[in-house]
Amino acid sequence: xxxxxxxxxxxxxxxxxxxxxxxxxxxxxxxxxxxxxxxxxxxxxxxxxxxxxxxxxxxxxxxxxxxxxxxxxxxxxxxxxxxxxxxxxxxxxxxxxxxxxxxxxxxxxxxxxxxxxxxxxxxxxxxxxxxxxxxxxxxxxxxxxxxxxxxxxxxxxxxxxxxxxxxxxxxxxxxxxxxxxxxxxxxxxxxxxxxxxxxxxxxxxxxxxxxxxxxxxxxxxxxxxxxxxxxxxxxxxxxxxxxxxxxxxxxxxxxxxxxxxxxxxxxxxxxxxxxxxxxxxxxxxxxxxxxxxxxxxxxxxxxxxxxxxxxxxxxxxxxxxxxxxxxxxxxxxxxxxxxxxxxxxxxxxxxxxxxxxxxxxxxxxxxxxxxxxxxxxxxxxxxxxxxxxxxxxxxxxxxxxxxxxxxxxxxxxxxxxxxxxxxxxxxxxxxxxxxxxxxxxxxxxxxxxxxxxxxxxxxxxxxx
Numbered sequence: 001x002x003x004x005x006x007x008x009x010x011x012x013x014x015x016x017x018x019x020x021x022x023x024x025x026x027x028x029x030x031x032x033x034x035x036x037x038x039x040x041x042x043x044x045x046x047x048x049x050x051x052x053x054x055x056x057x058x059x060x061x062x063x064x065x066x067x068x069x070x071x072x073x074x075x076x077x078x079x080x081x082x083x084x085x086x087x088x089x090x091x092x093x094x095x096x097x098x099x100x101x102x103x104x105x106x107x108x109x110x111x112x113x114x115x116x117x118x119x120x121x122x123x124x125x126x127x128x129x130x131x132x133x134x135x136x137x138x139x140x141x142x143x144x145x146x147x148x149x150x151x152x153x154x155x156x157x158x159x160x161x162x163x164x165x166x167x168x169x170x171x172x173x174x175x176x177x178x179x180x181x182x183x184x185x186x187x188x189x190x191x192x193x194x195x196x197x198x199x200x201x202x203x204x205x206x207x208x209x210x211x212x213x214x215x216x217x218x219x220x221x222x223x224x225x226x227x228x229x230x231x232x233x234x235x236x237x238x239x240x241x242x243x244x245x246x247x248x249x250x251x252x253x254x255x256x257x258x259x260x261x262x263x264x265x266x267x268x269x270x271x272x273x274x275x276x277x278x279x280x281x282x283x284x285x286x287x288x289x290x291x292x293x294x295x296x297x298x299x300x301x302x303x304x305x306x307x308x309x310x311x312x313x314x315x316x317x318x319x320x321x322x323x324x325x326x327x328x329x330x331x332x333x334x335x336x337x338x339x340x341x342x343x344x345x346x347x348x349x350x351x352x353x354x355x356x357x358x359x360x361x362x363x364x365x366x367x368x369x370x371x372x373x374x375x376x377x378x379x380x381x382x383x384x385x386x387x388x389x390x391x392x393x394x395x396x397x398x399x400x401x402x403x404x405x406x407x408x409x410x411x412x413x414x415x416x417x418x419x420x421x422x423x424x425x426x427x428x429x430x431x432x433x434x435x436x437x438x439x440x441x442x443x444x445x446x447x448x449x450x451x452x453x454x455x456x457x458x459x460x461x462x463x464x
Contacts, residue, residue: 020331030312030335036176038308040167042301043183053297054194055212056362060290063363064138065145065209067293068282071275072132073153076121078267080161083113084168086260089400091172091238092315093255093464096322100237104244105252107169107231111162112248118161126154136275137282137289145209152213156220163220166227171315173237178230182223190219255464262402266409273413280421281435287367288432294362295375295436298355299386302347302379306387309336309343310394317398326460333395333454340391344384351380375436382440385447392450401459408449417442 021029055062074081087110094102125132129147138146167179193215200206207214234241245252282289313336320328351358355376359369396405417438424434453459 020328026331026335030316030332030339033174033176033315034308034312034336034339036180036308037171037311038305040176040180040183041307041311042304043180043187053362054191054198055209056364058198058208060286060363060365060368061142062145062209063290063293064282064286065142066149066212067290067296068133068136068138068142068146068278069150069153070293071271071278072125072136072150075271075275076125076154076157077118077161078271079117079121079264080114080164082260082264082267083110083117083256084165085263085397085402086110086256086258087165087168088172088311088314089259089318089398090255090464091169092318092398093322095173095237096319100242101244102252103169103173104238104242105249106256107166107238108244108246109248109252109256110165110169112246114161114165115158118158121161122154122157125157126151129154135279137279139282139286141286148210149213152210152217156217159217159224160220163224163227166231169238170227170230171311172318174315174319175237176311176315178227182226185226186219186223188219189222190215193218258464259397259400259402262406263397266402266406269406269410269414273409273415273417276414276418277421277435277439280418280425281432284425284431284435287365288371290363291359291368291371291375292432292435294359294368295372295379297362298351298358298376299379302351302383303386303390305343305347306340306390309340309387310390312336312394313391314394314398317395318400321399321460321462326457329395329399329460330457333392336391336395337388340387341384344387347383347387348380351376351383355380371432375432378433378436378440382436382443385440385443389443389447389450392447392454395454396450396459399459400462400464401453404453404459405450408446412442412446412449416445 055066087106090106091103094100094106129150130143133143133146133150163182167182170176170178194212195201196204197207197211197215199208200211205211230236231238231240233239281292284292313333316332317329320326320332356369356373359372359376363369363372393405396402420438420441421435424430424438425432428434430437
């Protein structure tokens with residue numbers, strides 16, 4: 001093994017520490033972890049897309065009622081998302097250090113924290129559904145349906161949160177297929193009961209928007225049952241049968257909170273920015289807002305591929321840092337970037353030439369289809385920056401460099417995107433087109449700053 005040197009305490013870019021796998025092995029390792037994560041992310045995105053698509057037949061007010069709940073729901077889950085960034089990063093390190101007990105300690109602390117947080121958020125979301133939705137920009141024409149949808153979803157929050165936390169730990173250990181299968185089952189349940197409950201098929205009542213919410217909640221419960229069942233297998237790396245503690249001890253919580261606290265600040269800035277972005281667009285009117293929701297659903301499905309690569313990059317970076325191989329962490333990060341570029345190129349052509357068809361799957365209103373097909377052209381030009389910056393962010397999160405991500409999120413998502421959206425939508429008079437131009441500029445900025453950080457190598461010196 002070659003001796004490892006640093007310059008001013010920093011890793012030199014491309015510094016080789018030990019023996020390197022072949023290029024084929026690197027890509028095989030990355031792809032093996034990435035494809036289940038990409039499929040999982042795609043299925044998570046499909047939950048919202050399927051609800052929007054299947055209530056689309058009820059009219060644009062129903063689309064708006066379902067869509068307006070997205071950002072409030074994500075805000076309520078922000079603490080869970082940030083907790084899970086820490087869970088993934090720490091379990092990946094423990095896996096790389098061959099510390100199975102440490103990984104199981106991290107998981108159990110995560111489960112306890114997720115239970116407390118999710119129950120609190122669910123109660124708050126149920127009690128304050130109306131003021132939350134009014135603040136989000138909901139209009140009188142659909143706020144009643146939106147309240148019904150959001151309140152029913154609050155019953156799913158604890159199950160969804162625990163499922164996400166368990167899967168976050170499994171991903172950190174490289175077990176990405178587990179979360180994939182839980183989401184396949186969840187989506188199947190969601191789609192079947194959407195069909196039965198929205199329009200009332202056979203013995204099932206016609207519940208419309210409420211039926212979509214019930215179906216989503218049922219899917220979340222099924223996913224939770226499957227994910228927790230994996231912890232009752234004796235031979236699994238993460239298992240309730242492995243000797244570990246359920247106590248919230250300082251030495252277990254400290255590394256989790258070190259990453260999660262910064263990730264929480266990032267989530268706060270992200271959700272404020274996304275919330276403001278959606279609220280500004282909601283004021284463009286129901287047709288523009290419904291079109292935006294449809295296009296965002298389509299974009300989120302393409303985002304799934306980047307998210308899958310990001311999850312794989314995060315786990316591989318964390319594991320190799322735990323194994324004291326930052327050189328391999330750098331190699332896997334660059335591998336993720338190459339794959340992101342190739343996938344984004346395919347998505348670009350799909351959006352450019354198939355945008356009109358994709359929008360028509362969600363609505364048959366001519367005004368929405370016409371506007372949506374133009375918006376999808378703008379979406380096509382943002383795909384490369386979007387996918388690449390997500391992978392870079394995943395590398396930095398896997399290393400525990402969440403403070404930097406929090407700062408960039410504040411600047412880009414909480415400040416630049418909402419400000420540009422308002423300026424381009426109203427003073428510049430571009431309407432919905434302005435909002436999507438602002439989105440693209442936000443993605444380019446985040447790609448630039450995250451790529452610079454990754455290239456510096458500072459993230460590889462963080463200890464957990």
